[in-house]
Amino acid sequence: MDAHLRDLRYFVAIAEELNFTRAAERLFVSQPALSKQIRQLEEGLRARLFDRDRRTVTLTTAGAALLPAAREVIRCWDEAQRVVGDAVAAEAxxxxxxxxxxxxxxxxxxxxxxxxxxxxxxxxxxxxxxxxxxxxxxxxxxxxxxxxxxxxxxxxxxxTRVVATEPRCVVVREDHPLAGRSEVAFAELLDEPFLALPPAAGPLRDYWLAIDQREGRPVRVGATVSNADETFAAVEEGSGIVLIAAGNAAIYQRPGTVAIPVSGLSPSELAxxxxxxxxxxxxxxxxxxxxxxxxxxxxxx
CATH class of the missing domain: 3.40.190.10 (Periplasmic binding protein-like II)
Structure with a gap:
């Protein structure tokens, strides 16, 4: 079985952190996705790489044997990418x-x-x-x-350098009770189901759910979406509403959806x-x- 380089990166991160949660945060992936890949790596190698209980994560003998080899493979590949990248950049x-x-x-x-x-x-x-x-x-x-x-x-x-600062809008289905409004206060949206970015998006997920403006009110997540196409399909299906930047409201105009300016929110920053x-x-x-x-x-x- 040929292990993917991604799986080796995941393995090394866990081996260095000895904590699945911290390793997932370091890799910008969800903990379930990380655990799934490690299970697949262990199945392919036919060896358990970690001993794990509620409090601790430790390397097994097999895991300790794999760690230096995995680091060397990653180092060699990163160096190869750098050499190739430099060559391409120098040429073009x-x-x-x-x-x-x-x-x-x-x-x-x-x-x-x-x-x-x-x-x-x-x-x-x-x-x-x-x-x-x-x-x-x-x-x-x-x-x-x-x-x-x-x-x-x-x-x-x-x-980072901010290149656009824009107010936020909410996108709703055209038959939503708010669809005919020229503006809506964020307080009017608190009980609505929201479309959320994946948990791996971290603070950006919280930002587009406007967690800081909810004053402790829990958010209702109607669905999790990974890209713009999924987002607008979910709005059209009635899975929830979504906050977007005003500039993107113009870009992503779709039949069956309406974008409404929202008051009471800080402006979004594209950087x-x-x-x-x-x-x-x-x-x-x-x-x-x-x-x-x-x-x-x-x-x-």
């Missing part, structure tokens, strides 16, 4: 840009044009990432920069994020390009 100045939702607002088009001026041989590779990774691929190195909604999990390890220790010129050029692209735009005021 390409940059991988992560997104979790469509950005619109003219930002990407202006960014493409501005980046082409700074890097005539450059290329932007846009990658769509589901919401179980609120960093849009930045945390695990799948992308170089990401357009994300704040707040991020472990935000202190990233550099460019990159790893704070990434000082490559391609990253710096894109950061400056997006700064120029977002300055003075309606969404930035």
């Amino acid at each position: 100045a390409s940059l991988r840009v992560g997104l979790s939702t469509s950005v619109g607002r003219g930002l990407l088009q202006r960014a493409r044009e501005g980046y082409a001026v700074r890097r005539p041989n450059g290329r932007l590779q846009i990658r769509q990432i589901d919401w179980d990774d609120a960093t849009a691929g930045l945390a695990d190195g799948r992308v170089d920069v990401a357009l994300v909604w704040l707040p991020l999990p472990n935000q202190e390890v990233f550099a 460019l994020a990159w790893r704070a220790d990434d000082h490559r010129g391609t990253v710096r050029d894109f950061v400056e390009t997006l700064r120029d692209a977002s300055s003075g735009s309606p969404a930035d005021r």
Whole structure:
């Protein structure tokens, strides 16, 4: 059986934390998903890797034997990725840009044009990432920069620059009692079922459920959604309502749904994020390009 590199990363994280909850938080995955992958790894190896009870997690003899080998495999692969990435960047100045939702607002088009001026041989590779990774691929190195909604999990390890500040709207089905309103107060929504991001999204999940504005009132989760398509399908099916940024309300207009401005909520922030220790010129050029692209735009005021 050939183990996936992801499974080895999961194994090493648990071995180092000796705690499934902390390892899941470190990896930006849910604890059930982490446990499932470890079970599959153990089944493939035909060996138990951890002894686990209610209080402690310890490596078995097999787990202790696997740990140094797993670390070496991961190190070699990370080094291979770095070498290949550097070679590609040097040749074409390409940059991988992560997104979790469509950005619109003219930002990407202006960014493409501005980046082409700074890097005539450059290329932007846009990658769509589901919401179980609120960093849009930045945390695990799948992308170089990401357009994300704040707040991020472990935000202190990233550099961020806000490119759009917008009020929040609520999306409801067209036959919802509030559908004809021009504005709704958030207090009127407290008893409604909400669509929620996956738990792995951490503080971003709480933000779009407006936990801080509920004054202790529990949230009713109608369904968990991983991307925009799932979200609007769930609204259309009547599974719940969802908060989104005003700019995205214009992008994601769907038959059968209505977006209504919501009062009593803080504005949402769309930001460019990159790893704070990434000082490559391609990253710096894109950061400056997006700064120029977002300055003075309606969404930035």
